[in-house]
Amino acid sequence: MSENTEQRSWLPYAIVIGVIVVVLLAVLMWPASEPEPQPVVEPETPAVAQPEPIEPEPADTFEATPPPEPVEIDPDQDVEPMPEPAPEPEPLDVSDTAIKAALETIATSPTLSRLLVNDGLLQRFVVTATNLADDETAPNHRLLTPPDQDFRVYTQADREWIDSASYKRYTPYVDVLESMSNEDLIALYETYQDEIQTKYAEIGDPDQPFTEVLIEAIDTLLDTPEVKMPVEVYTDSVMYKYADERLEGLSDPQKQLLRTGPDNMRRIKAKLRELKDSLMAQ
Structure with missing residues (x-):
């Protein structure tokens, strides 16, 4: 099978990318609980009765008030300078460089810098998570670079099985996923919330909170069944397929999650459950 065919038909890295995006954005887009501002009621000013005008009596004499004495300033006296006005807040930097740096800061795994793509990060986040919620994948909007090793x-007994070496290709991606704490991601959400929601409004329902989309994506992945090793596959000269019709009938994201291997899938699911529990407790 050619490299191009393998990339088109067997994209197991795409689901790992999608999972990382879902985990990131599920926290990033969870609405912060803030009290609604109360309307300000202007107090009514009571009407005050105006006094009758009084005609002034003519004065016999008028004494002018003398001007104030000039105040001498001691040049050696310390004079406190006027405080400078507070600087205006700088606009939020939503460039790929700034976003990548923010993600690298909260990831304890140094591998993230090598795996992340360098352009369109926020847009890729939104598109990938939205596609996962719709039981689809978005290989053209991948956020991470694919593994260097080939699928094997x-x-x-004249039957083909997935080599366990294929599963190990995705362990570094799962390591990056686990290296990000939910607390740090919540802080990142507070920074980029408006920008991410704006991008989702361009491709989805502008009135729908993006959190709902992310929870649907998480639930889809959590519903992926676990299977025993080894897993049998076959090729129809175009792509590999699962020999088990039950597995082949799963959605594309679920089938690709299976292709990360049983150990990686358990770790991914554990992170998703932990994340979902923390979200529901907000």
């Missing part, structure tokens, strides 16, 4: 199968 082996033949036994």
